[in-house]
Amino acid sequence: MSRLYYPHPAQSYYEQRMRERAKRIKLKSIETQQYVVDKLKLGWTPEIIAGRIKLDESYPSLSHEAIYQYIYKENPSLIIYLPRQHKKRRKKYTARKTHTVWGSRTSILERPSDINDRSSYGHWESDSIESSDKKCALNVLLERVSRLTHITKLTSKKAIITSNAICKQLSIYPPDFCLSITYDNGTENTAFKKVEGKLKNKSYFCEPYHSWEKGAVEQVNSLIRRYYPKRTNFHNVTQHQLKIVEQSLNDRPRKCLGFKTPNEVYNELGGALPVRI
Structure with a gap:
């Protein structure tokens, strides 16, 4: 049954x-x-x-x-x-393939493939984070392969101040670790020729209104904003405090690095980190 x-x-x-x-x-x-x-x-x-x-x-x-x-x-x-309480994915866009006349600047569309696909190191991205008072700012530098990051407090967004900060940060490295820098079209980057003269590097610029084309440094900016949200007045933030944040980011495992840290990847590429005297 x-x-x-x-x-x-x-x-x-x-x-x-x-x-x-x-x-x-x-x-x-x-x-x-x-x-x-x-x-x-x-x-x-x-x-x-x-x-x-x-x-x-x-x-x-x-x-x-x-x-x-x-x-x-x-x-x-x-x-x-958590960085976000609601899961929301940002739409990804492909790079525009049209040619733009840049004058003395070199478009990111002319950047060699070994830089684009990160098959060679020593190529940096630069960006600025503005203070709430619109006067001072932060300069953020990121190396594309290792994601090694440097943060510098700027007394203003003037081009000469930004170029001096970039030269000071990157001059501690050997020449083969500072081959190019990719910028956006902000006025703070107009002194790029001074940086080229000092570091003997090549400069590339994003297409107009396409700052997302240097997405690696933009992503690090979002991590920095977790420490210093929008409306933060950087006049009240010291370089020592920024150094602590910088070290935290360089010791932070990254998915794109196979969950290694930027410091670990840099040390594998070029040995011990240089020490500023």
Whole structure:
């Protein structure tokens, strides 16, 4: 005699199992939970934590989705450490393929393929972050392969101030680690010829209104904004404080680097970091 199947009790049993499954603890060990909490407080994202933990055999592997579920379902007090509370992906655009007359400037469209595909190092991107008082600013430099970052406080956005800051930061490196710099079309970059004369490097400029073409430094700017949000008056921020942020960024694992840090990648490329005297 065959057993009878009752659909309503079966459905109720299924729904109960699904509810219990949702209640399972996402990060099972206290040690793993503490690791995640500590790294979130350092400014690491769940994706970076998940990628980095795979390199450490002391902890079991976990996915970034498990970390997000742990935060939102079991420990919502950690939401404040996430870069964004709502998941929203930025639309990506392809570079414009039209030719623009730049005069004495060289368009990014003429930048060699070894720079574009990051097959050679020593190529930098430069950008500025404006203060709330519209007077002082930050200059941010990023090396495209290692993502090594330098931050300098500027007393103004005048071109001479910006060029002096760039020369001071990059002159500590050997010539083969400062081959080119990519800028946007801001007036603070009009003294680029002075930088070329000092560092013997090549300059490239984004297409007009296409600052996203130097997206690596733009992305680092967003990380800096986590320390200094918009409306921050950089007049009240010291260079020493910026140095601490700079070191934190250079010691921060990056997904694009296989979850290594910029300092680790730079040391693999060229040895120990130079020390400013």
